[in-house]
Amino acid sequence: METDVAIALDLGGTQVRAALVRDGRVLARAAARTDLGGPEAVMRQFRALVAGIAPAGTPPPGAVGMCAPGPLDTVSGIVDHIPTLPGWDGFALRDHLSDTFGLPAVVENDGIAAAFGEWTHGAGRDLHHLVYVTVSTGIGGGVVVDGRLMHGARGMGGHVGHFTLAAEGPVCSCGRIGCFEAFAAGTAFGRRARAAADRDPASHLGRIAARETVEARHAVEGARAGDPACLALVAEEAAYLGSGFASLLHLYSPQMIVMGGGVSKAFDLLEPGIRARIERDAMPPFRAVPVRPAALADDAGLVGVAALARAATARTPRPPSRGS
Incomplete structure (x- = not known):
């Protein structure tokens, strides 16, 4: 019997996660450190995680969705390239996902999935224009414009971490110099913290080092x-x-910017400085746009990709089971 529950999977550079989701609510979850042995090893991880949260006798979910870093061609369902995960280039992720679980499958960029989660069930509910930015190991995101989730050609829109913040600066994970991500991602923040520790071994950070x-x-x-x-x-x-957010305000004219990811756990400390920089750098009509922390926190991507998978079920024929 098909239910309104979806399997939601999150592929990350350091962690893989699985959840059962119904109507924006995570019913059960499990996680493990990402196996760096390539796609087949990770797919085995996902099978084991799902088996642990959906034991025998559980009503079968109606769909499966996976959010992953990109670039990811969500039209074909094929991974283009994941800088943090070797061996995934050209992997037919959606087909493997559907074959593994015997369900209609959706694959989505993790930032776009999280944007959809926050728009439908989180901080951006009832808005028609929204930018979601996840600040973690890297910077990703998704955009809602005119009440529609923006995908762009090949489903690769919303790479909000990869515009140039400065002509000179650190090298980004994408290989370019001066990206927003290269300056403001959690990894960049960590590098600056380590440099501060090295400069003063007797300091708070120096003692931790x-x-x-x-x-x-x-x-x-x-x-x-x-x-x-x-x-x-x-x-x-x-x-x-704040400088990066000001540029996103100019590009997309949202009603709100929602910030997620690990760095957002310090939002209360960061918000005054973010606001001050927006007020300095943004054109007057954009300065009052609020910046809010993600309401769904780490669940935004899982909730979003589950909702996308369930929406796709209505227009995607269910594949035959392995035993048929």
Whole structure:
């Protein structure tokens, strides 16, 4: 018996996640560190995760959806290239997903899926124009314009981390110089925190560096404790984010920017600096547009791709089961 439950899968560079989702609510979930042995190894991981959250006797879900980093051609369902995951170039992800689970399958860029989740069930509900930005290992996102989820040619729209923020600067994961992602992603924030620790071994971050690798979260923890160097790092991160967000306001004229991803856990610390930079850099009509944290937090992509998979079920014939 088919139900309104969908399997939602999230392919990340460090973690894979699986969930059962019904109407925007995560019913069960499981996660594991990503197997870097390639697509077939990861597909085995997903089968095991789903088996753990949907044991024998569970009513079969009606669809399966996976969100993944890109570039990902969601029209053909084929991975173009994932900089953080070797061996996936040219992999027919949607076909393998459908064959693995015997269900209609949808594959979507992780940022676009999260944007859809926040638009339909999160902070952007009832809006007609929305930009979602996930700030984590990289920067991705998705855009809603005129009440429609923007996909672009080959479903590759919404790569909001890859416009040039400065002509000179760090090299991005995509290979270009000066991308928004290269300046403001969590990895860039972490690099600046490690550099600060190296400059002053006796500092808060320097003492952490003596026992473990300094990451962005250590700078956030230090800022919450009032450490001046950490507060300066948070202010710098907020300025980069605010400059990037101002450009996105000009490009898409949204009613709201929603910020998700791991760095958004420090939103309360970052928001004043983000707002100050937007007020400095944005043209007057855009300065009052609110920036809000994602309401669904880490579940935005899972909720979004589940909703997209269920919507596709109505127009996609169900494939035969393996036993038929």
